[in-house]
Amino acid sequence: MVFRKSFALESNDKVVTFHNVTEQAAETVRESGIKEGIVVISSHHTTCSVITQECAFDMSMTGLETLQQDLVNVFEKWIPTQRSEGMYLHPGQEALDYAEQHGEDNFGCHNTDAHLRSSIIGRSVTIVVDNGTPDLGEFGRIHFIDWDQTRGRTRTVWVMIIGE
Amino acid sequence: MVFRKSFALESNDKVVTFHNVTEQAAETVRESGIKEGIVVISSHHTTCSVITQECAFDMSMTGLETLQQDLVNVFEKWIPTQRSEGMYLHPGQEALDYAEQHGEDNFGCHNTDAHLRSSIIGRSVTIVVDNGTPDLGEFGRIHFIDWDQTRGRTRTVWVMIIGE
Amino acid sequence: MVFRKSFALESNDKVVTFHNVTEQAAETVRESGIKEGIVVISSHHTTCSVITQECAFDMSMTGLETLQQDLVNVFEKWIPTQRSEGMYLHPGQEALDYAEQHGEDNFGCHNTDAHLRSSIIGRSVTIVVDNGTPDLGEFGRIHFIDWDQTRGRTRTVWVMIIGE
Numbered sequence: 001m002v003f004r005k006s007f008a009l010e011s012n013d014k015v016v017t018f019h020n021v022t023e024q025a026a027e028t029v030r031e032s033g034i035k036e037g038i039v040v041i042s043s044h045h046t047t048c049s050v051i052t053q054e055c056a057f058d059m060s061m062t063g064l065e066t067l068q069q070d071l072v073n074v075f076e077k078w079i080p081t082q083r084s085e086g087m088y089l090h091p092g093q094e095a096l097d098y099a100e101q102h103g104e105d106n107f108g109c110h111n112t113d114a115h116l117r118s119s120i121i122g123r124s125v126t127i128v129v130d131n132g133t134p135d136l137g138e139f140g141r142i143h144f145i146d147w148d149q150t151r152g153r154t155r156t157v158w159v160m161i162i163g164e
Numbered sequence: 165m166v167f168r169k170s171f172a173l174e175s176n177d178k179v180v181t182f183h184n185v186t187e188q189a190a191e192t193v194r195e196s197g198i199k200e201g202i203v204v205i206s207s208h209h210t211t212c213s214v215i216t217q218e219c220a221f222d223m224s225m226t227g228l229e230t231l232q233q234d235l236v237n238v239f240e241k242w243i244p245t246q247r248s249e250g251m252y253l254h255p256g257q258e259a260l261d262y263a264e265q266h267g268e269d270n271f272g273c274h275n276t277d278a279h280l281r282s283s284i285i286g287r288s289v290t291i292v293v294d295n296g297t298p299d300l301g302e303f304g305r306i307h308f309i310d311w312d313q314t315r316g317r318t319r320t321v322w323v324m325i326i327g328e
Numbered sequence: 329m330v331f332r333k334s335f336a337l338e339s340n341d342k343v344v345t346f347h348n349v350t351e352q353a354a355e356t357v358r359e360s361g362i363k364e365g366i367v368v369i370s371s372h373h374t375t376c377s378v379i380t381q382e383c384a385f386d387m388s389m390t391g392l393e394t395l396q397q398d399l400v401n402v403f404e405k406w407i408p409t410q411r412s413e414g415m416y417l418h419p420g421q422e423a424l425d426y427a428e429q430h431g432e433d434n435f436g437c438h439n440t441d442a443h444l445r446s447s448i449i450g451r452s453v454t455i456v457v458d459n460g461t462p463d464l465g466e467f468g469r470i471h472f473i474d475w476d477q478t479r480g481r482t483r484t485v486w487v488m489i490i491g492e
Contacts, residue, residue, distance in 0.1 A: 002364050002492050004458070036166050038204055038324060040366055042456045046382040046468050051283045054210040058256025066254035067279055073253075074243050074280055079402050089401075090394035092386025115395055116402055119379045124454055126288055128206045128322045130168070135322060140210050158456045158463060160366060162326055162490055164166050200330050202368055202488060215447045218374040222420025230418035231443055237417075238407050238444055290452055292370050292486045294332070299486060304374050326490055328330050 003032030003161045006044075011146035011155050018068045019144040021050075021157060025127075026134055028159040035132045037163015042124035044156035047114035047148040049121040054139045068143070079116050081149060088112040107150055114147035121145075129163055167196030167325045170208075175310035175319050182232045183308040185214075185321060189291075190298055192323040199296045201327015206288035208320035211278035211312040213285040218303045232307070243280050245313060252276040271314055278311035285309075293327055331360030331489045334372075339474035339483050346396045347472040349378075349485060353455075354462055356487040363460045365491015370452035372484035375442035375476040377449040382467045396471070407444050409477060416440040435478055442475035449473075457491055 005028045011017040025041050041050045053067055060069035082088060091099070091109040099109050125142065128135040136142070144157050169192045175181040189205050205214045217231055224233035246252060255263070255273040263273050289306065292299040300306070308321050333356045339345040353369050369378045381395055388397035410416060419427070419437040427437050453470065456463040464470070472485050 004364055004456070036168055036324075037326060040454055040456060042454070042463070044463055044465055046380060046465060052210060052287055053283050054279055056254050056256070057258035057262060058254070060253055066252075066256050066259070067276065070252045070254050070276055071280055071283055078242055078406055088394070088398045089388055090384050090386070090398050092384070092394050094385035095394070098385060112395065112398055115382055116399055119381050119399055120449060121284060122286065122450065122453065123380055124456075125286065126204055126206075126290055126454055128168070128204060128288075128324045130322075135206070135208055137208055137210060158458075160364075160456045162365060200332055200488075201490060216374060216451055217447050218443055220418050220420070221422035221426060222418070224417055230416070230420050230423070231440065234416045234418050234440055235444055235447055242406055285448060286450065289450065290368055290370070290454055292332070292368060292452075292488045294486075299370070299372055301372055301374060 001034055001164055003034060004159065006156055006158050009144060009155045009157060011152050013152040014149055015062045016072050016149060017146035018064055020141055021144050022142045025142050025159050029129055029134055029161055030132060032161045034129060034161050034163040037129045037161060039127050039129050039134050040124055040160045041142055042158040043144065044158065047111055047118050048155060049118050049123060049145045049147065050125045051121060051143050051145065052125055052136060052140050053143055055141050075117050079113050081113050082110045111148045111150045117147045129161065165198055165328055167198060168323065170320055170322050173308060173319045173321060175316050177316040178313055179226045180236050180313060181310035182228055184305055185308050186306045189306050189323050193293055193298055193325055194296060196325045198293060198325050198327040201293045201325060203291050203293050203298050204288055204324045205306055206322040207308065208322065211275055211282050212319060213282050213287060213309040213311065214289045215285060215307050215309065216289055216300060216304050217307055219305050239281050243277050245277050246274045275312045275314050281311045293325065329362055329492055331362060332487065334484055334486050337472060337483045337485060339480050341480040342477055343390045344400050344477060345474035346392055348469055349472050350470045353470050353487050357457055357462055357489055358460060360489045362457060362489050362491040365457045365489060367455050367457050367462050368452055368488045369470055370486040371472065372486065375439055375446050376483060377446050377451060377473045377475065378453045379449060379471050379473060380453055380464060380468050381471055383469050403445050407441050410438045410440050439476045439478045445475045457489065
């Protein structure tokens with residue numbers, strides 16, 4: 001049996017966005033009636049990721065949980081946010097021309113760090129469903145991440161459940 | 165058709181734990197009778213991962229295969245093991261207070277590196293099942309990793325098979 | 329319902345290989361007749377990965393799209409290509425002896441970087457199938473990556489679809 005649902009989120013500009021989507025995923029699993037199987041939580045977008053991570057209680061100055069901010073910080077060391085041209089090869093002239101012809105933002109094309117981080121972490125997680133519940137442990141949370149800091153946008157998340 | 169099983173492992177303190185769970189996964193697939201589909205091997209815990217990696221033959225001084233030790237070593241460069249306070253924002257005061265109220269170990273809360281590494285690699289792998297066998301190639305192995313070096317614990321691994 | 333297909337690719341020596349397998353995956357989903365579910369695109373090999381990434385238009389000097397080259401470049405910083413012995417613990421003497429006994433190439437054993445990068449990114453992606461189409465957005469592409477730069481080889485890719 002297959003059951004699916006998508007929903008929309010609003011992401012931030014200027015900072016990496018973390019949305020806790022644990023309850024939406026668990027509620028969709030309950031709604032499906034599926035007791036045993038898997039739930040795939042997936043981003044429609046190539047600059048976003050989905051991860052599971054423990055709830056961290058304390059908050060950083062930008063409003064992220066400390067573990068979320070630590071994740072951003074380690075990526076900042078390896079794949080720094082693109083704050084000027086030339087940090088990465090992308091976007092090249094053809095990509096910029098294409099964007100301009102389609103009324104898109106030059107600044108918004110410089111989200112290479114977001115593309116790379118999303119490719120590495122991946123756009124989805126697959127979680128075991130046991131007895132009608134996603135297996136997350138006591139403090140496990142599902143976070144949708146929008147790595148793109150150039151603008152806020154409406155983002156789409158998929159919840160796809162397969163099982164019986 | 166859905167078939168599932170979980171089993172327990174004992175992890176180490178002081179070093180990152182790698183458990184070869186290839187045979188348990190293959191045996192569970194055989195037991196299921198499922199010939200074509202997928203098998204998801206998943207950690208119940210947010211400081212653990214599951215990966216596939218080639219068998220490496222030689223061992224490091226801590227008893228890991230060389231490729232496993234190389235993986236630990238590259239993470240040590242990027243996301244070093246938390247050996248003192250202040251290397252990461254997590255755990256903050258609220259997390260430490262919560263732990264103390266629940267009789268948990270202050271030292272054991274300083275496993276931030278394990279949380280970050282697990283978020284990046286992920287808690288599960290999805291492997292194609294072909295003709296009743298997980299597709300791993302001749303030397304592919306499935307390793308359960310416990311990144312948490314602050315203590316040894318009983319860990320739970322899921323094997324979830326979907327197919328026909 | 330389950331539907332599967334595998335196909336072969338030829339990878340490069342000397343540079344990391346990216347193959348755009350988007351159309352093969354989409355065509356296999358159409359052929360399956362499955363409308364809602366998931367498609368898993370998976371590498372048979374432990375030195376390869378599958379990712380999704382946006383089309384980047386411009387090309388690098390080695391013939392990769394700029395975003396692909398940026399991904400290679402950030403890994404080069406963290407997990408450099410093995411250009412001489414001793415950069416990693418693997419391959420050890422037993423691995424080299426085994427290779428020699430089986431007529432394999434000593435040079436080709438020094439692909440440790442490829443094993444590590446593949447373990448970190450993973451060997452597969454799981455993509456939501458909605459209305460008979462893999463959910464990739466307008467510019468999303470599925471890339472098979474062969475990280476191994478020591479030799480060109482025939483590589484096998486799996487497309488496994490589960491749904492109804």
